[in-house]
Amino acid sequence: xxxxxxxxxxxxxxxxxxxxxxxxxxxxxxxxxxxxxxxxxxxxxxxxxxxxxxxxxxxxxxxxxxxxxxxxxxxxxxxxxxxxxxxxxxxxxxxxxxxxxxxxxxxxxxxxxxxxxxxxxxxxxxxxxxxxxxxxxxxxxxxxxxxxxxxxxxxxxxxxxxxxxxxxxxxxxxxxxxxxxxxxxxxxxxxxxxxxxxxxxxxxxxxxxxxxxxxx
Numbered sequence: 001x002x003x004x005x006x007x008x009x010x011x012x013x014x015x016x017x018x019x020x021x022x023x024x025x026x027x028x029x030x031x032x033x034x035x036x037x038x039x040x041x042x043x044x045x046x047x048x049x050x051x052x053x054x055x056x057x058x059x060x061x062x063x064x065x066x067x068x069x070x071x072x073x074x075x076x077x078x079x080x081x082x083x084x085x086x087x088x089x090x091x092x093x094x095x096x097x098x099x100x101x102x103x104x105x106x107x108x109x110x111x112x113x114x115x116x117x118x119x120x121x122x123x124x125x126x127x128x129x130x131x132x133x134x135x136x137x138x139x140x141x142x143x144x145x146x147x148x149x150x151x152x153x154x155x156x157x158x159x160x161x162x163x164x165x166x167x168x169x170x171x172x173x174x175x176x177x178x179x180x181x182x183x184x185x186x187x188x189x190x191x192x193x194x195x196x197x198x199x200x201x202x203x204x205x206x207x208x209x210x211x212x213x214x215x216x
Contacts, residue, residue: 023187025086026079028160036074036107044112047105050097059116064171071118076163077110080187088187119167121213130204131211142199147208150192155215161189166216170209177205 026032048055051069055061059070069077083089084098085106101109133139136153138146151157155166165173179185181197188194197205 023189023191024079024083024088024161026082026161028075033075033160035103036078036110039074039104039107039111041108041111041115044108044110047101047109048112051109054093055113059113060119061169061172064169065175067172067176068119068168069113070116071167072110072113072164073157073159073162074107074110074114075160076157077113078106079161081106081110083187089185118164119169120216121167126210126214128207128211131207134200134204134208135211139199144196144199155212165212168209168212170206170213173209173212174205177208178202181205 048059054063054066055069059068059072061068080089081098081101082103084091084094085101087095098106134144135147138144138149150162151165155164157164176185177193177197177200180188180193181200183194186194200208
């Protein structure tokens with residue numbers, strides 16, 4: 001990340017720190033990271049059988065209402081499960097499921113999904129010029145840093161709390177950004193996605209969703 005981008009990102013998020021409430025109870029200590037790294041994906045596969053109806057047998061969701069989890073960073077999936085259990089993220093079904101999982105269960109399931117190949121969508125390639133500009137250039141006039149600075153140039157995500165986006169279902173992606181924009185979802189660290197999504201139009205969100213869905 002070059003110096004100019006670092007300055008934009010830092011300025012965008014630092015302003016919210018004084019008023020930001022804790023959006024997660026997960027602390028990324030070396031011990032926690034090592035705990036997830038050593039998780040048992042075989043056990044996670046067995047536990048994930050209960051999730052196949054929504055997230056697919058191999059982590060690729062058959063429904064646009066639910067995210068595909070295949071290839072997702074284990075740390076991100078683990079955090080989401082913890083957030084459901086602790087109330088930082090709410091969903092009737094997921095809150096109930098997470099309540100019955102131990103920390104080890106969550107780590108094992110996250111490891112299993114992380115081990116699977118990311119979704120490969122068969123959608124026709126589209127010319128998504130607006131999305132590509134937002135991904136690689138951002139928009140300085142709106143203090144929007146490029147998406148790739150956090151999510152990677154191939155949508156692969158980054159360590160800990162920044163998810164992989166490549167192959168994610170466009171409908172779910174769109175619904176997620178709108179939920180951030182409306183503050184219906186609020187488990188993003190330092191309100192990052194809430195701040196950014198408020199700068200995006202519906203058309204831009206939908207085009208970004210299409211861009212990441214077809215990204216391999």
